[in-house]
Amino acid sequence: MDFTNFGFDSRLLSTLQDMLDFPDDHEKPTQNNPTRAYVRDTKAMAATPADVKEYPNSYVFIVDMPGIKATEIKVQLENDNVLVVSGERKRDKEKDEKEGVKYLRMERRVGKFMRKFVLPDNANMDAISAVCKDGVLQVTVEKLPAPEPKRPKTIQVKLA
Template sequence: MALYPLFAHDAGLGSMADTVRQIITLGDEMLRTQDEPGRAFVRESHAMANTAMDVKETPTAYEFVADLPGLSREEVKVQLENENVLVISGERHRETKKGEAGGVKYHRIERSTGKFMRRFTLPDNAALDKIGAQCKDGVLTVTVPKIPPKEPEKPKVIDVKIH
């Protein structure tokens, strides 16, 4: 028995790609039947869930990396809450609807918009006062340096005097 029967290959379901298409179509149908506040909630939840992040550890730091193409500096926030929780949040806005009045009509909108937020509890060896963030070519990298480990205490050497 498969752990994830929804994605299991089954003669009745077809290939995995067909199954994924069915799930996406089901989501589209659910969105069409919901009222606007329900659709907005689903869109925002979807945007938050789609903000994928890579978290890696190097010998000297922890790095949090996210693809945020098209976002300006003002649309992204990096904060430290409760002394050890890194919060990366922001909002991706939809293009203005100026062109829609001129006969432009969207048939499908798949790029996520709305608010996003990710929280990470930082380990005890994080240098919280030295956190840095940079965004280059649409890739946000937040670097949290590590506090170097303490040197083990060396035993005190007592000089022995011989008379």
Template sequence: MATASVDVKELSSSYVFVADVPGLRHTDIKVQVENDSILKISGERKREDNLSDDIKYVRVERSAGKFLRKFNLPANANLENISAACQDGVLTVVVPKAPPLEPHRPKTFDVPVGSCSFNTP
């Protein structure tokens, strides 16, 4: 199985995944979110099969085959606005952060006190 090297960066407003996918077109790559918490990047590098029978490989160093990388997304990932783009053999996936929840603030308020008489037995 081939692999794709990935850098993961955290910015103030997003998480950025940058993967090396040399020789692949954007149509060769699949980006998915599984179970609302896992970013999945997959694809396949194909070897040139259109060679004639009289050519044999002397050395093969470039990996070929399917690749798959999975990353756990943080709880504050905004899954609705993920974007991905592939250019010059580099895939960039941007996962925006959801706005922080309002922290719980204790409230102070007045309770009106009325006058009444309690009948006790």
């Protein structure tokens, strides 16, 4: 959006663009402001409740994913140790318009759901399973077996 026609000086224009996050097509950003994708993902993470349980042989992540079909939920492993659970609940605007629906109140969350979990060192990255039932996703990450304690190594003492 071009504000120069409104008589703003360049410093005020730059500050307004930073505050409103309007992309400036002809200039590179001068500050390290968060991108819209970062802000969107941060909001999605903050609005996605989850429980994490530790069992003797596994970790279980329980994430509320209301209104999202199991086929629309992504469970991914990033950077070899970050479990990412995401999905998106959409409103069918075309169907609403066709049926003449008018919302009087809209409180249920629409949009992206996402959570990221850094997995501990003893998590078995090859043994991860996910099940979705009644809008609740349960991801189970098996633990690696505990390493066997090192046994002392006997060194033969030779005569000199």
